Structure formats: C-alpha cells, structure tokens
Amino acid sequence: MGRNKGFDKAQVLEKAMEVFWTQGYHATSIQSLVDHLGVNRASLYATFDCKELLFQQAFELYQQQNVDQLPTILVKHEDVVEGFRSLFSMVIDDIITDPQHKGCFVVNVTTELSNADEVIRGLLQENASKVEAHFTxxxxxxxxxxxxxxxxxxxxxxxxxxxxxxxxxxxxKTAEEAMPLRAGLEAFLGILRS
Structure with missing residues (x-):
C-alpha cells in the first residue's frame, strides 16, 4: 500500500502556479517551492517527478482557468466592441491593482522560456490558438x-x-496609472469599427 502524501494536488498546483508566476521559472528553486507549497521534497518529486513537470502542470492550470473563462466574459455582451472593452477593462484593473506587477503568466513564460523549451513552446502555441479561436x-x-x-x-x-x-x-508591468491604458484601449477598439 502506497504512502499517503498528505496534500491536495490541486491546491499544490495552484500555489505552484503563483510561485512560478511571481518569480519566473529559472528563479524558482526546488527549495523555494518546498517552502512556499508546504510539501516536503520527497513528496514533491514523488508526485510531480521534477520541477519542469510541476511547472508544465501549473502552466496548464493557468491556461485552463483563463482561456476557459473567455467565452463566459465575452458572451455577456451582444455588442462585440463592448465585450472587448469589458475584457480589457478587467485586464487594466488587474494591472493597476496588482501590487507585485507580475503581469500575465502566459506572457511572462513567453518571454522567459519560449526559445528554450519545445514543450512550453507547444503549450504557448496551443494557448494562442485557443484564445484566437474564441476571439474569431x-x-x-x-x-x-x-x-x-x-x-x-x-x-x-x-x-x-x-x-x-x-x-x-x-x-x-511598469504602469502606475490606468488613464493612459484606458485611452489606448479606446483608440485600439476603433479597429473593430473602421
């Protein structure tokens, strides 16, 4: 009979996602994961095998949470311009209210890992395809x-x-005020009615 690892895998993945999102992949050590997740090293390895696989699962969780909610956000608005205005207003609110200025996990991963890891590049391409399909x-x-x-x-x-x-x-990630972002959004939304 296998030993009970004594933790909820879904909760650990959620916490791991936050750690990787805040610190980035390379700056996150196994020890920092152990410290933040409250899981001992042996259990972490037994469940996720290695840091890379834990990261991939955490990244996939982020994608599921964010991509899956897109249609729900957009479908509330029959007027598509209003739908995108609502979506991007939520993004701007998040940008301004996040004290850590951690940005979007997908964008962070794109800039850090897209040229270094084939699996991650595939996940990023899949994410972009899904988002574009929803938008289309x-x-x-x-x-x-x-x-x-x-x-x-x-x-x-x-x-x-x-x-x-x-x-x-x-x-x-470096913005301090919402007004320039909102003004830029209004100018950008004009492409849908040009």
Missing part, C-alpha cells in the same frame, strides 16, 4: 449582428487583438 468566433458574431463593421477578416482581427493583449500586459 466572437468577432464573426459581431460582423453578423453589425457591432463589428471592419472589413478586415475576423481571424486577422483576432490575431491583432491577442497581440494587443500581450503588449498591454508587458507595458502594464
């Missing part, structure tokens, strides 16, 4: 109901919006 579907709905009047193809607009999202998260 939503924009197509806007073209049908008239809230999006741009003649640019929906998939191209979706890619541009994802690029803006990533850029906003990078700029947001």
């Amino acid at each position: 579907t939503y924009i197509e709905r806007g073209k049908q109901n008239g809230s999006v009047t741009s003649t640019v193809p929906a998939a191209t607009l979706a890619h541009l919006i994802l690029t803006y999202f990533n850029g906003l998260r990078v700029v947001g």
Whole structure:
C-alpha cells in the first residue's frame, strides 16, 4: 500500500502556479517551492517527478482557468466592441491593482522560456490558438449582428487583438496609472469599427 502524501494536488498546483508566476521559472528553486507549497521534497518529486513537470502542470492550470473563462466574459455582451472593452477593462484593473506587477503568466513564460523549451513552446502555441479561436468566433458574431463593421477578416482581427493583449500586459508591468491604458484601449477598439 502506497504512502499517503498528505496534500491536495490541486491546491499544490495552484500555489505552484503563483510561485512560478511571481518569480519566473529559472528563479524558482526546488527549495523555494518546498517552502512556499508546504510539501516536503520527497513528496514533491514523488508526485510531480521534477520541477519542469510541476511547472508544465501549473502552466496548464493557468491556461485552463483563463482561456476557459473567455467565452463566459465575452458572451455577456451582444455588442462585440463592448465585450472587448469589458475584457480589457478587467485586464487594466488587474494591472493597476496588482501590487507585485507580475503581469500575465502566459506572457511572462513567453518571454522567459519560449526559445528554450519545445514543450512550453507547444503549450504557448496551443494557448494562442485557443484564445484566437474564441476571439474569431466572437468577432464573426459581431460582423453578423453589425457591432463589428471592419472589413478586415475576423481571424486577422483576432490575431491583432491577442497581440494587443500581450503588449498591454508587458507595458502594464511598469504602469502606475490606468488613464493612459484606458485611452489606448479606446483608440485600439476603433479597429473593430473602421
């Protein structure tokens, strides 16, 4: 009979996600994970095998939590411009209220690891594809109901919006005020009605 590890794997993954998100992959040691997660080293290795696999599972958890909620946020707004305004307003609020200025986990991972790890690159590409698919579907709905009047193809607009999202998260890591971010958002949203 196997020994009970005595911890909830889901809770540990949630905490690990926060540690990696705040510190980054390379700056997070096994010892810092042990300290933050409250799990001994042997149990950590027995459950997750190595730091890299723990990181991958924590990253996948972040993706699930964030990508899966996108349609729920957007579908509340029939007007697609209002839907994106609401989504990005939430992002700006998060940027300004986060005392650690840790940014978006996906964007942080992209800048730190995308060129160093094939598995992570694959996860990042999968994440981008899912987000763009959600955005494309939503924009197509806007073209049908008239809230999006741009003649640019929906998939191209979706890619541009994802690029803006990533850029906003990078700029947001040093932002102190919401007003310039909100002004930029309003200018950017004009692409959907141009």
